[in-house]
Amino acid sequence: MTQIGVLVGNPRPASRTLQAALALREALASTLGVPVEGPVVEAAELAPAVFTQPDTINAALETLGQADVLVIATPTYKAAYTGLLKAVLDQAPPGWLRGKIVVPLQIAASDKHALAVEVHLRPVLAELGAVVPQAVFLNEASLPADVTSFDLEALKVLR
16 A cells, blocks of 8 residues: 655644645545555654654654655745754665655745755755655745645645
């Protein structure tokens, strides 16, 4: 059975980035005709362990590595992805994503950052061995303000 995992690099837990990543996962599952299941890891929950408890990070990466497809989502910080996501990905073993399909999702407040997902995030994922058929950028204005009202219709760009 195909599993679609999610790694969210937002330093705030339960963020709109998480909701967008879950919506993207749902859209991918629908496209692939598979159930919506797989591990979900929020880097925000790993933050206290990033530099002090490598076993915690390794366990999260191992869990994510069991998924067949990954969505890796991040807000845009300083025209790139978050340092927290970088710190987590830096602990991945070489080739961690070898041959795995990964769809990066980056969200920004301005369309002028639309290339950040291609210029900054895609190369890191490729370095880890990922196959990246499509990167997705979303302007945060397209996201609902309240995460409890989040649904796929808010992300028409994904369909």
